[in-house]
C-alpha cells in the first residue's frame with residue numbers, strides 16, 4: 001500500500017508579474033520519501049519549495065499539506081525548513097550553538113521563558129541527533145561551514161517536524177563535510193522517518209542519495225527513479241548545452 005501523501009501539488013502554477021515561474025506542476029511527495037529537486041538556474045526550484053511551504057500561494061492549482069488544502073493547513077510545526085542562506089554566521093555572532101538551536105522553538109505554544117528547561121532539553125536532543133553535542137557551548141561563528149549546517153538541521157528538527165525541506169544546503173562546504181552531511185540526511189530519513197525534500201544543483205551527487213528525483217524547468221520534466229533519469233534523460237534538453245557547467249557551477 002502506498003504511504004500517505006505529505007505534499008500534493010495539483011496543476012500548480014505560479015507567476016511573478018507576466019511570466020510563469022512554474023507551470024502546471026503535478027507532484028506528490030509521500031510519507032518517508034526523500035525527494036531531490038533539480039533543474040537549471042531560474043528553473044523554478046525555489047519557487048516550488050516556497051509553494052510547498054505556503055510562503056507563496058499558487059496563481060493556479062491547489063497545494064495540499066498533510067492531506068489538507070493550504071488554506072486550511074495550520075500545523076506548521078510539522079514542517080522544518082533550512083534555507084539557502086542558513087549558514088554564514090560571522091565569527092563574532094554572540095550566540096552559542098545551543099541557543100541557536102533553541103531559536104527553532106520560538107513561536108511554539110506556551111510562554112517561551114517558562115519552558116526554559118524543557119527547551120534546553122529539546123535542543124540537546126536535537127544536537128545529539130546531528131552528532132553535535134560536544135559543540136553545544138561553542139559560539140556558532142567559530143564553527144566550520146559543515147558544522148554550522150548540522151546545527152541548522154538541529155534547529156529545524158528541534159520542534160519535531162515530520163517533513164524537512166532543504167534549499168541547497170550543501171553549498172560552500174568541502175567534499176568530506178558534504179559526504180557527512182548526506183550521511184546525516186540519510187539517517188534522518190531512514191532511521192528517524194523524516195520525509196525530506198531537497199533542492200540541489202549537484203545532479204551527480206543528489207541522484208545517488210535520493211529515492212525520487214524531480215526535474216523542474218518551469219514545468220515538471222521528470223519525476224521518478226534517479227537511475228532512470230540518468231539513463232534516459234537528455235540533460236542538454238533540460239539544461240541547454242553546457243550540462244557540465246551546471247553540474248559544477250557551485251562546486
Ligand SMILES: Nc1ncnc2c1ncn2[C@@H]1O[C@H](COP(=O)(O)OP(=O)(O)OP(=O)(O)O)[C@@H](O)[C@H]1O
Nearest residue numbers: 016017020021039040041042043044045046047048
Ligand atoms: N521575487 C521574484 N520576482 C520576480 N521574478 C522572480 C522572483 N523570484 C524568482 N523569480 C523568477 O522566477 C523564475 C524561477 O526562479 P527560482 O528562484 O524559483 O528558480 P531556481 O530554480 O530556484 O533558480 P536557482 O537555481 O538559480 O536558485 C526565474 O526566472 C526568476 O528570475
